[in-house]
Amino acid sequence: MKPELLKVPTREIHSFSARRDMLPNINSRWHYHDELELIHFQKGHGMQFVGDDIRAFSPGDIVLVGSNLPHFWRYENTEGDSADIPYSTVIHFKETCLGGGFLDIPEASSIRGLIQRAKRGLHIAEHASAAIVAEMNRLVETDGIERIVALLRCLAKIAMHPGVTELASPGFRPVVNQSAGSERINRVFDHIFKNFQEPLSLPEVAGIAMMSENSFCRYFKSKTGKTYLQFLYEVRVGFACKLLMDNRLSIKEICFASGFNDYTSFHRIFKKHTGKTPQQYFKTILP
Numbered sequence: 001m002k003p004e005l006l007k008v009p010t011r012e013i014h015s016f017s018a019r020r021d022m023l024p025n026i027n028s029r030w031h032y033h034d035e036l037e038l039i040h041f042q043k044g045h046g047m048q049f050v051g052d053d054i055r056a057f058s059p060g061d062i063v064l065v066g067s068n069l070p071h072f073w074r075y076e077n078t079e080g081d082s083a084d085i086p087y088s089t090v091i092h093f094k095e096t097c098l099g100g101g102f103l104d105i106p107e108a109s110s111i112r113g114l115i116q117r118a119k120r121g122l123h124i125a126e127h128a129s130a131a132i133v134a135e136m137n138r139l140v141e142t143d144g145i146e147r148i149v150a151l152l153r154c155l156a157k158i159a160m161h162p163g164v165t166e167l168a169s170p171g172f173r174p175v176v177n178q179s180a181g182s183e184r185i186n187r188v189f190d191h192i193f194k195n196f197q198e199p200l201s202l203p204e205v206a207g208i209a210m211m212s213e214n215s216f217c218r219y220f221k222s223k224t225g226k227t228y229l230q231f232l233y234e235v236r237v238g239f240a241c242k243l244l245m246d247n248r249l250s251i252k253e254i255c256f257a258s259g260f261n262d263y264t265s266f267h268r269i270f271k272k273h274t275g276k277t278p279q280q281y282f283k284t285i286l287p
Contacts (some may be wrong), residue, residue, distance in 0.1 A: 014147070016093035018140045020086035024075035030189070031072060035092035036118055037065040038154070039073075040136055043085050046075040047242055049193070050121035051168025052231060053223055054238030056245050060126040062133070064158060065093070066118035069168065077246075089136050093151060106195045110159040111152070117166060125163025132157050167226055184209050185223045197259045202228060236260060237273045244282045251278045 016035070024044055031181075041061045049055040057063075065071050075087070095103060095115060103112045114122075124132065132154055139150035158164065190206045192200065205228060206216035208244045219232060220228045240258040243249055252263055260266035271277050278283065 002094055007220055014143075015097040016091065016147075016151070018091045018136075019089075020140060021090060022083070022086050024087050025073075028074055030070055031191075032070045033042055033092065034067055035094050036067055036115065037063075037071075038091040038093075038136070038177045039065075040089045040133055042088060043082065044075045044078055044087050044246070045223050045242075046073060047239065048073050048094055051172040052226065052234065053121065053167040053169070054235050055167075056238070056242035058245065060129075062124040062126075062129055062158075063167075064114075064118045064122040064124070066115070066121060069119060071121065089133075089140060090156075091136065091139065091151070098148070098152070102268050108249045114159040117164075120170070120172070121167035122158070123165050123167055125165075127163060129161065129163075132161070134264075154234045171203070172225055185220075187218070192232060192235060196232060196239070197257065199261065200232060200259070233269050234273060237270055240266070240270060240278070241274070241281065245277065247282075251282070254278070 006252075030049065039062070041059050042058055044052070044060050045056065045058040048055055048061075048063070048071075050063065050065060051069055101176075102108055103115070135150050135154040135157065139147055139154065141280045142150065188205060188209050191205060202213050202216070206213045209216050209219065210218060217228060220226075220231070224231055227232075234258045240254050240260075243257060249257060255263050255266040260267070267277060267284070274281055
């Protein structure tokens, strides 16, 4: 999918942006921006795309997305949601908002390391994250130097949080310029994300890239660090996890709704990617 450069507006009296989104899907398109993005989901659920990582998101999740890392969130089934609760709290900031050279001082080493890790996107586990949420809320509600203090506290708490995991794979290479090469891989991403629930043969996708199958396989791995099938299976398994969380379909129905045409293959691939069978995964998300 072609990532779109998003310009994040900032008020003249502020060096970075902080807001509460009362509507879903405000930026539900594949995009990137110079700013890092810290988001806390408060209601709603759907699918999350960060780099080459695809998974479900739900209330309580906190994600830190690095500069120029393509991403988007697609909410689903928002009818009937309470109008009084925001969907998310979102903070956009540049490394330089803390001052030139700030990250180079010894005391800022943990935040410097956090920003480096955020290049792959970070998920912060819900447990023990109340202090982070409190700082994000304080940041949105205050002005002046207290905003900077709250941002620093927020980043420091994330840096020390034991439940932080990287999202995009180590081999993922963001494609954010609009050269001829990026147009080709973006056409491929676009086709996969739109059609992963349908049969997607290698010849079909290689045709989208206007390459032979062998050339396309080499090209795709050089751009993503993964084979075409690995990437496609990750997209389908991520969607299957989301459907399991929704708990509206049987596991066999989820198999076919996620783009798999063989239940045995679905079972094997799902376990390979998650470490659990679909049944085991479903049990772990039961309340």
